[in-house]
Amino acid sequence: MLPGGCVTGDVITGTAVNGITLTTAGNSADLSVTGTGGIDVTEFNTITLTDVDTANGAISVTRAGRSRPLTCQSLTDADANDISLIATGGGALSSPPSMPGH
Numbered sequence: 001m002l003p004g005g006c007v008t009g010d011v012i013t014g015t016a017v018n019g020i021t022l023t024t025a026g027n028s029a030d031l032s033v034t035g036t037g038g039i040d041v042t043e044f045n046t047i048t049l050t051d052v053d054t055a056n057g058a059i060s061v062t063r064a065g066r067s068r069p070l071t072c073q074s075l076t077d078a079d080a081n082d083i084s085l086i087a088t089g090g091g092a093l094s095s096p097p098s099m100p101g102h
Contacts, residue, residue: 006044019057033057038081043067049085058082064089 005023012026019037028048031039038057046065049072053059056076060083061067067085074081 011050054081056081058084060084060086062086062088 006025007022008025010027012022012024012029012031014020014022014030015032015034016037017033017035019033019039020031021040022031023042023044024047025044026047027045028050029041029043030051031041031053032051033039033054036056037054039052039054039059039061041061041063043061043063043065045063047061047063047067049061049067049069051070052061052072054074054076056078057074058081059072059074061072063086065087067087069085072083072085074083
C-alpha cells in the first residue's frame with residue numbers, strides 16, 4: 001500500500017505497539033495496540049468492529065455507513081482514553097458496543 005492509501009479486504013487485522021492509524025474499506029476489523037497509543041480508523045463503508053482494543057489509548061472510528069461494534073475497549077481507565085464511533089453518512093450503530101469494565 002502506498003502512503004495515504006486505503007487498506008481493503010474482508011477482514012482488516014492489525015497489531016501494533018504504539019498506535020494504529022488506517023483508512024479502510026473492509027467488512028470487519030480486529031485491531032489491537034499492545035502499548036501506549038490509540039487506534040484511529042476512517043472507514044468508507046459499513047464495518048463490524050469484531051475486536052478493537054488498546055492497552056492504553058483512545059479509539060476513534062469514523063465511517064460512512066453503519067457500524068456494528070462487538071468489542072471496543074481501552075484497557076486503561078483514563079480520561080484521555082475515550083471511545084468515539086462517528087457516522088458521517090447518516091449511518092448508525094446496529095447494536096450497542098460491548099465495553100467490559102464500564
